[in-house]
Amino acid sequence: MPPKAKAAGKGRAPAKRKLAEKFPAGEVLTDTGKKTWKLGDPVGQGGFGLIYLAQENSSKSVGADAQYVIKVEPSENGPLFSELKFYMRAAKPDLIQNWQRSHKLKSLGVPRYWGSGLHEKDGKKYRFMVIDRLGTDLQKKFEECGRRFPRKLVLQLGLRVLDILEYIHDHEYVHADIKASNLMLSHNDPNKVYLVDYGLAYRYAPDGVPKEYKEDPKRCHDGTIEFTSIDAHKGACRRSDLEILSYCMVQWLCGQLPWEDKLQDALYVRDCKIRSQENISEFMDECFTSQEKPDELQRFMEEVRALGYQEKPSYEKLRSILRAGLKAIKAEDDFKLDFSPANGAVSPAKVSKHVRRDGVCRQEHPIASLSEAVKEGGVDVHRQSEGRP
Incomplete structure (x- = not known):
């Protein structure tokens, strides 16, 4: 979503969103459930965030066959926060699986949510979310x-x-x-x-x-x-x-x-x-x-x-x-x-x-x-x- 326009009668300019900084491959993030995830190479970029290949943390590096991606944005930005609310409420794997079963669907095209959290690096905070790789x-x-x-x-x-x-x-x-x-x-x-x-x-x-x-x-x-x-x-x-x-x-x-x-x-x-x-x-x-x-x-x-x-x-x-x-x-x-x-x-x-x-x-x-x-x-x-x- 674009930044909000300046309100009428206000003298303050709209706040600008910060751009995400690139993390090195191998960076480890810990979600709110204490599960750790390892980043691979970035595979996409939005206006204010990056998308990385990812796997559950292990001694192995993240390969090209990774099954997950992690979206990362500076924590004060809004788009990922808004998206995260949807994923946490409606895209948990068990919800999707139960719906598929009850509606007799072979598949359902909603990416599954696997975790999220905040990550701090060099004094800066970032919000992240783990979903299926597509x-x-x-x-x-x-x-x-x-x-x-x-x-x-x-x-x-x-x-x-x-x-x-x-x-x-x-x-x-x-x-x-x-x-x-x-x-x-x-x-x-x-x-x-x-x-x-x-x-x-x-x-x-x-x-x-x-x-x-x-x-x-x-x-x-x-x-x-x-x-x-x-x-x-x-x-x-x-x-x-x-x-x-x-x-x-x-x-x-x-x-x-x-x-x-x-x-x-x-x-x-x-x-x-x-x-x-x-x-x-x-x-x-x-x-x-x-x-x-x-x-x-x-x-x-x-x-x-x-x-x-x-x-x-x-x-x-x-x-x-x-x-x-x-x-x-x-x-x-x-x-x-x-x-x-x-x-x-x-x-x-x-x-x-x-x-x-x-x-x-x-x-x-x-x-x-x-x-x-x-x-x-x-x-x-x-x-x-x-x-x-």
Whole structure:
């Protein structure tokens, strides 16, 4: 999440987050349960933290086959603290295992939480968290496939993400930032997909009581602008995650969402999404030819659009819609994810740009969140239409 903007009438500038310092391989961290973990080489970096290969502490060095990773941030930073709250409440191995068993799932794509704590080095304190190691993300696969996924794969990914969302929603959270770069394949099994990055995860129903529908200035710019839901500016809910998933599936299938030509204009993007929800059939016509239009994605969006703000989705009905799509193309969910390029897919450099209705085509660089759009363009997203109740 970006730093908070300076409050009106205050003379103090927003606090800047500190960058993480690199630890040497072999550094040993002790979690709150007194379990020790040894760091290997760093394998990733966020805006303010590093991700290291890790194993339980032993005399051996951490090898390339390590089964865990440790995320490390300076203790005063916020993103990992927010993510940690989700993992501690909802991602303990026994919780996930019991859910899989009770729902008869072969797998569930929520990384397991193995421990966390504070580590001090050279007088500085760092927060860390141990989770499962994962493989490549779907954004890389999407680009490798010429920014088009086959229809069967899109529907299978939708089914896997629905399982994940039902689980995290049942544990009182919404994710709020579903996208290909936050979906990762298993390190050991390329047919399993996991939803990661819970830094924006929102506890929508503490102790089972849904939060009231009202504007939430602290969260009004959360999410990734091309996907974030219309609800985002008023506090996320379960239908928000499902709306975001629907945009992802449409993009994966057609290559580009209609509003991707002007991602730096947050109001333009929001208004396009409002129009897409008001006339889903017209939105689908913008994205697909009549021969290519997937009826199941339109039905999925219509089902999500009909949900009330606090209404519990019928996940099984949504799954049945996607399974009907598989049946329509004479396929079934065989739990094998085939990332072969879709028919007619081209390299990313050749993907055509969408032309706005005013006849102007502008391709902007994607920006990570609505807050960045506001910061760069001076947009006040609070000046929005009321949206949906």
